Amino acid sequence: MLARLLLACSCLLALAGAARADACTLVTELETGRVLKREGDCERRSSPASTFKVPLSLMGFDSGILEDEDEPAWPYRPEYKSWNEAWKGTKNPRSWLKDSVVWYSHVLTRELGEQRFKRYADAFGYGNRDVSGDRGKANGLTRAWLSASSLQISPVEQIAFLRKLLKQELPVSGKARDMTLAIMPVFPLPDGWTAYGKTGTGFQPRRDGTFDRSRQFGWFVGWAQKGERRILFARLIRDERKENSVASFRARDGLLAELPALIAD
Template sequence: MTEAVRGAARAWRPRVWPLLAVCALIFAPLRAEADCLLVADAADGRVLLETGTCDERVTPASTFKLALAAIAFDAGVLKGAHDPMMTYREGEIAWGGDKWRGDIDPEAWLERSVVWYSQRLVRALTPERVSRTLRALGYGNADLSGDPDAGRGPEWSWIASSLKISASEQMAFLRELDAGTLDLDPAAMSQALALLPAYDGGEGWRVKAKTGGAFRLRPDGGVDRSRGWGWFVGRAEKGAERLLFVRQVIETNGARGSPGRRVRDDVLARWPVIAREALAAR
């Protein structure tokens, strides 16, 4: 992370103004132990809206794919939206069912959030190189050690394991990635951002963002749904307006399904309200 961006992040804080209405609209549907919402102006990185606890490091889950994509494009392991195409091998993770099987290219990897494709990229790049690059980019604790005692090494590190990042750190990383100021090839950063899935944000807003969802993993490899993490991280555009956002929740309600998809659906349903409140704070 550049010193200039660190300084900007420290200097620009959201103005103090009544947030009760927007907080009620944003947080009411999700039953969570902790929430964070950050919205920043993409033009200068100013944080326009900040609610909740945003400095606690938690698993990035599949939002890590955005950083991994940028690193892999920079290294030449990824070459384009459809290159390389990789084919599922029996025995690899297929939590997503049939849509994770068959042929997967980089575009489908991010859109379908395919874990085995990420694992192959980490192997190709080597965990040491990925960790070293994450550290240089200021991406959380950059710890890809995983849980060796549980038989889950670096290729599991971003799934409720050793790699952790706070919402504030996610925003700092996203700001530099969007601005093209990370110590990576500019084309690699643009290619990574171009892979983000696109959504209709309502009222003319176009949202491009990555979900992330994970539960605790038990020693036997099963899922402990008593604690889940959900993310939705990306940017939104409407005409000349460009906003960056990070939404993160910690769920303790034992709900089934992906926390990341719940967070995504919640943000998209409320995006026009969130955007209006953020822009009003400028």
């Protein structure tokens, strides 16, 4: 009887956890395309949030606005009004990706300008390619990739973009690709593997297009590498209720915990 009660309780807890979040996990081999795991709705699009810093890095280095891992070093200004203390102070390309600094992205996109920004998004075939921003507000340079704004991408499309990046199939210079790979956040894994990935968090959209601060979404996208073997991954979480922890950190930590078993030789 006790065993039956424990089993029933565990099933109820699992169902409750599933009801709290809608998630996709997609893990594939780069070279063969073999799917190691596909779970959830991986075709549904969402805002890329700070995972968009990866294509932004390519744009910045390819255009010459970004120079290397340490330059340009742009100072924080009070008018940026950053709520995150980690975003304050002088930032360079490496710390921009590491700390996911929003204002650094805005300085970069303004330097790019609307025409170049749109040309790159189109050339990359990134998601729905819509960098117009919030409807009727002409703010694409600073808003397009955030929360409920115009740019949308699915986990399947995230994997497709990463595949083109690693196979050198994007229309950018070799330096742009190499510098972007050099500044990606690094996560050591067991058995000689290393993961490279970017998180992204935002609020889910309501039907009227505004965003719901009570429900987050969270990404973790990137790849793991050991020698010549490379594994692409994308996880997207959509919370069904208010959570106190950051959705992208939950996506990252959960996937990093699962990866060793999925990619074991």
